[in-house]
Amino acid sequence: xxxxxxxxxxxxxxxxxxxxxxxxxxxxxxxxxxxxxxxxxxxxxxxxxxxxxxxxxxxxxxxxxxxxxxxxxxxxxxxxxxxxxxxxxxxxxxxxxxxxxxxxxxxxxxxxxxxxxxxxxxxxxxxxxxxxxxxxxxxxxxxxxxxxxxxxxxxxxxxxxxxxxxxxxxxxxxxxxxxxxxxxxxxxxxxxxxxxxxxxxxxxxxxxxxxxxxxxxxxxxxxxxxxxxxxxxxxxxxxxxxxxxxxxxxxxxxxxxxxxxxxxxxxxxxxxxxxxxxxxxxxxxxxxxxxxxxxxxxxxxxx
Amino acid sequence: xxxxxxxxxxxxxxxxxxxxxxxxxxxxxxxxxxxxxxxxxxxxxxxxxxxxxxxxxxxxxxxxxxxxxxxxxxxxxxxxxxxxxxxxxxxxxxxxxxxxxxxxxxxxxxxxxxxxxxxxxxxxxxxxxxxxxxxxxxxxxxxxxxxxxxxxxxxxxxxxxxxxxxxxxxxxxxxxxxxxxxxxxxxxxxxxxxxxxxxxxxxxxxxxxxxxxxxxxxxxxxxxxxxxxxxxxxxxxxxxxxxxxxxxxxxxxx
Numbered sequence: 199x200x201x202x203x204x205x206x207x208x209x210x211x212x213x214x215x216x217x218x219x220x221x222x223x224x225x226x227x228x229x230x231x232x233x234x235x236x237x238x239x240x241x242x243x244x245x246x247x248x249x250x251x252x253x254x255x256x257x258x259x260x261x262x263x264x265x266x267x268x269x270x271x272x273x274x275x276x277x278x279x280x281x282x283x284x285x286x287x288x289x290x291x292x293x294x295x296x297x298x299x300x301x302x303x304x305x306x307x308x309x310x311x312x313x314x315x316x317x318x319x320x321x322x323x324x325x326x327x328x329x330x331x332x333x334x335x336x337x338x339x340x341x342x343x344x345x346x347x348x349x350x351x352x353x354x355x356x357x358x359x360x361x362x363x364x365x366x367x368x369x370x371x372x373x374x375x376x377x378x379x380x381x382x383x384x385x386x387x388x389x390x391x392x393x394x395x396x397x398x399x400x401x402x403x404x405x406x407x408x409x410x411x412x413x414x415x416x417x418x419x420x421x422x423x424x425x426x427x428x429x430x431x432x433x434x435x436x437x438x439x440x441x442x443x444x445x446x447x448x449x450x451x452x453x454x455x456x457x458x459x460x461x462x463x464x465x466x467x468x469x470x471x472x473x474x475x476x477x478x479x480x481x482x483x484x485x486x487x488x489x490x491x492x493x494x495x496x497x498x499x500x501x
Numbered sequence: 502x503x504x505x506x507x508x509x510x511x512x513x514x515x516x517x518x519x520x521x522x523x524x525x526x527x528x529x530x531x532x533x534x535x536x537x538x539x540x541x542x543x544x545x546x547x548x549x550x551x552x553x554x555x556x557x558x559x560x561x562x563x564x565x566x567x568x569x570x571x572x573x574x575x576x577x578x579x580x581x582x583x584x585x586x587x588x589x590x591x592x593x594x595x596x597x598x599x600x601x602x603x604x605x606x607x608x609x610x611x612x613x614x615x616x617x618x619x620x621x622x623x624x625x626x627x628x629x630x631x632x633x634x635x636x637x638x639x640x641x642x643x644x645x646x647x648x649x650x651x652x653x654x655x656x657x658x659x660x661x662x663x664x665x666x667x668x669x670x671x672x673x674x675x676x677x678x679x680x681x682x683x684x685x686x687x688x689x690x691x692x693x694x695x696x697x698x699x700x701x702x703x704x705x706x707x708x709x710x711x712x713x714x715x716x717x718x719x720x721x722x723x724x725x726x727x728x729x730x731x732x733x734x735x736x737x738x739x740x741x742x743x744x745x746x747x748x749x750x751x752x753x754x755x
Contacts, residue, residue, distance in 0.1 A: 213528075220725060221720065221725055222724050223723060223724035223725070227720075227723045227724040227741075228505075228722060228724065230505040230506070231505060243726070251735060251736055252729070252736060254725060254731075255716055255717075255729050255736075256717045257715040257717070257718065257719075257726075257728075257729065258716075258718060258719045258728065259717065260549065260550055262551075263550065264550055264556055264717065265550050267719060269725065269726050269727055272729070272736060406716075406718045414550045415550070435562065463550065465720065465724075466550065466551060466552070466719050466720045466721075466725070467545065467551070467552070468545075468591075469593065469720075469722065470507065474519040
């Protein structure tokens with residue numbers, strides 16, 4: 199039995215597998231199948247200061263080896279998160295990460311302020327959602343906008359702050375460095391890749407939003423490359439996500455420099471994916487006489 | 502209240518009941534034990550990322566099986582249509598709210614359009630001759646399950662657009678002529694234009710109507726908010742808050 203525990207920005211996780219935001223609701227939708235305490239942590243549905251209806255459906259399309267979504271941050275607002283959803287999770291033995299989005303600096307700050315006083319263990323700052331017109335990716339697209347937002351958020355954020363980065367940028371490393379310089383305690387990447395599908399019978403896009411974020415197994419090599427590049431460039435922990443479906447994918451991500459992992463779309467294909475990844479990882483560590491999962495972080499032998 | 506299960510279940514019977522339309526009996530005692538009419542299952546089809554949601558057509562608690570009837574439409578259902586008896590299906594089930602209980606109603610009006618007909622059979626099995634059944638198909642080649650409905654209740658009306666079976670035209674015609682009596686409820690599943698007409702009929706005649714909606718799904722478990730429909734209470738998840746909705750709450754426009 200290997201030691202699967204990891205520590206990210208002072209927060210202790212019993213294992214490195216976290217359910218990704220937008221793929222696990224507010225943590226309790228899969229309780230019929232397995233308790234959320236099987237997971238090291240859960241990143242809750244992206245929440246904004248005020249409730250948001252989200253985008254007009256259809257919001258889902260399938261792609262080869264993946265999918266698109268244009269959900270658009272439908273959420274009940276931060277007060278509901280703090281009063282209803284976080285308390286429902288407080289007795290559960292898993293790290294609770296509140297994913298916070300905003301439409302402008304002010305709404306980000308006010309939401310983070312409120313959640314700073316809640317029982318969330320960590321805040322994941324969403325500056326990478328591609329499905330909203332204001333906020334999200336608009337902030338994460340350049341080092342300057344990302345840095346100035348994180349600078350303001352850092353002033354009011356009393357929880358460990360993990361910033362979630364978008365791959366839809368020219369140079370993710372420069373954004374990662376800028377965000378680290380403004381006080382981010384950790385980074386998580388990647389959010390979804392912007393994509394599109396057209397229904398040739400109707401000759402309209404499948405998504406009502408025309409475009410949406412791509413996730414699933416097909417994006418894994420892009421995510422892995424970005425995690426590798428980013429982890430080499432910063433000192434803070436990097437949480438890797440993007441198409442992780444198996445324990446082998448998890449090992450690749452850890453070797454590339456991820457200190458922990460988030461699993462999202464794989465849950466749609468196999469709800470037990472995160473649980474299987476934990477046990478597969480455990481077995482591989484044992485089979486290879488590796489005592490702690492943290493021993494392999496960043497250990498890829500590059501040319 | 503049913504609880505969600507995910508497992509590999511064997512297919513015990515396969516019939517192609519019309520051209521491109523397949524009936525599968527799936528052996529799944531733990532699902533059959535809890536499933537109710539109006540719920541659905543979500544099946545992993547080969548290597549495709551997203552599960553395919555399919556309505557439950559029939560539930561047999563005693564023998565521990567459910568039946569699904571689906572049409573070969575796209576790549577996922579194409580894969581599914583090629584399965585053989587004895588193959589196992591990776592299925593997440595039973596999903597959704599299902600239809601409410603109607604023990605206090607005198608007449609249950611079942612309206613099915615095309616591939617929306619199969620889930621009505623589970624209701625017909627439950628309420629038997631309290632049901633009046635209205636089935637609409639494009640033409641005779643798409644007609645399914647009529648005889649099985651007739652075995653449960655004498656009041657079965659069929660309409661096909663070209664008149665190749667039953668009356669010619671849409672199923673709403675015989676429905677508009679029908680005397681619903683004092684204490685009826687409408688249950689329906691089918692294309693949106695049909696459901697819209699039923700919502701109007703329901704409002705006009707003050708008869709409650711429960712319609713089953715569909716939408717492209719992500720997780721099928723209520724976790725992702727991908728499959729929403731518009732209602733007077735905001736966007737609701739078709740997988741978890743539905744698929745059955747009171748027609749008076751649904752906003753159809755688009």
